[in-house]
Amino acid sequence: MNQKLKVQIVTLLFAFLLTGCFQSVGNETMAQTNEQKQATPKGFAVVELFTSEGCSSCPPADANLTRLVEIAHKNKLPIYALSFHVDYWNDLGWKDPFSQRQFTERQRAYARALRSSRVYTPQMVVNGEKGFVGSNRRQAQEAILAAFKTAPSASLQLVLKDTAEGLQISWKTKGMKAGDQINLALVEKTAERKVSAGENEGRNLTHVNVVRLFKAIKSPSASGSTMMQTAEKMDWKKYRVVGYIQAPQTLQIKAATEAELKPN
Template identity: 45%
Template sequence: MIARPLSGLLLALVAHVVFSSSAMAETLHITPKAVVELFTSQGCSSCPPADAMLTALADRDDVVALAYHVDYWDYVGWKDTFAQEAFSDRQRAYAKSWGSSRIYTPQMVVNGAKAVVGSRRHDVQQAVERASLPLAVDLTLSGDMLKVVVPPKADLSDAVVWLVTFKNRADVKIETGDNAGKSMVYTQVVTGRQVLGMWESESGAELKIPLGEVLGDANTGIAIVVQQERGGMPGSILAAAAYEP
């Protein structure tokens, strides 16, 4: 959580970046091609292959990968340790925005625009390779402050800037339910989301993030997702940043 208000809010997009001490003031210009959101559950028997696929995608420099654990499988005998009702609601909002009421796991959503079955490797790879994001970002780390700058692009509609916190790895031994007896490794596990503000197409934006306050003790990384809305529901993603100290 951010303890003080942020002004001049800005969207950012960046693939995973690790800064060395000699490059802490260096500004990087980065353009990832895809944001992949996996809706998954520890209680879903068909999800482990998709969980593994997301781990592989997270290793790519041109992909921002996020795992949203949903809670609607908890009734089968194992309560997902990372599930939140809000993540299930996000998946339902995607479905509604596409004119559907159907949700399922594992589902991967690419750039907020295309959904594929997360365990179908070919379909996922094809969706990622065809993906693109329209905005680039300058990213600068100075001490504990991460500054992101995105220029205006007048032919796009304004978008909401979201701050997403995540754990880059978690080991879970599942004791009951359809995956009973399995020891699973989960990556890019989303722990929370909150609105930071708006990116405006006519003026661009700037944002400084106090990393220590945002990460706290529970999280290992942050992502910034800049996403358009359609009638209050999620639309296309324009940019996304993932950063791990």
């Protein structure tokens, strides 16, 4: 099979996976499926969702992110999802327990980089370059497929260690440029809350990869480590760390990975 045809097949596979309508029809399609199972994308997709439990438009976007996480894990696709809960809905009836001001500031930085005049929820941003309404499955699919076609310009590896002082995160990188930063997000894999006020009053809301702690390492060395202050007793099966290298001005994301704490 020539390279051009192989790329076309890989692209179709990911499109089918992301829309949830992949079906094998006939012997020819079955033969292609065997080829597809061995293929992997060139690139990766960091999918940042800016959301709030106080926003009635956000649950469909939360569901969209959940769908992407399920597809990624089932098919071992390099999609790194992050749910950032902003705080600008907190005065409208319901204070989101996952919200943080720094996440709102992060979204505002994207608004400036993407030349948008406003921030809104729900918003998805893929690889720091493409922003759109977070519940829009088609735009999410298109942005992820586009990201898959571009090989990363850097690499990042993470190792986690639970210590008396907190979570130690060590990294090794290649290909970073001067001024690049490493973002480290401690995420809770799944979280559920019953909302008792505000626009989502009475609803049970489920979230995935909720960012609980976020740390940006500015101008890091090629290898190093940092600490995240965590609770004394953490059930580490419920958490993972997503790390990614990002350019400070354009906010383009150059590499990404995730890691979980290995049991003793």
